[in-house]
Amino acid sequence: QSALTQPASVSGSPGQSITISCTGTSSDVGAYKFVSWLQHHPGRPPKLLIYEVSVRPSGISDRFSGSKSGNTASLTISGLQAEDEADYYCTSFTRMSTRAFGTGTKLTVL
């Protein structure tokens, strides 16, 4: 199975908003609502930010939001903060009953 496509890096200044895209196919992102976004700081376990395209788990800031259009999902982080600097991964359920990860995006807060 192929990895979902994300930009390798994005950057923004504190207080700004950024959006990370996640492009898949009609066999994964486009087929299901089961798209999630994870934040990963090196040396720590990943942290779930968004599940089922746009749902935030309890305790996750409303600065994080998710959406989907066709085969592309997006994560928007508003009001950037220094602690948001991390790697971000999308993931989707697939028609093969597997899960695919995105290629990962490194967010730099300038």
Add this chain to the structure above:
Amino acid sequence: QVQLQQWGAGLLKPSETLSLTCTVYGASFSGYYWTWVRQAPGKGLEWIGEINRSGIANYNPSLKSRVTISADASNGQFSLKLTSVTAADTAVYYCARWAIYWGQGALVTVSS
């Protein structure tokens, strides 16, 4: 509070079998997806496989011939076995109750 505690051998030789176990504390075992994910040095996250709500295991096609994920619900544990390891299997391995609860991660190094 849900916690996942994982353990297993951290140093393997090529051709050996990787074996990791994850114990679940503070949560029912049934009704969830129990997943293994890894991250090789300098690489992104890779989904290895999972046991679904029906108790059926699904695997990454690229690893399917070498992977077995099993569960022992009575003891609240699930396990990963990966046979015939090579240096390419060197990674930090994570167990998870998809996708909200994660183990602490375990570095497995394959080296002769």
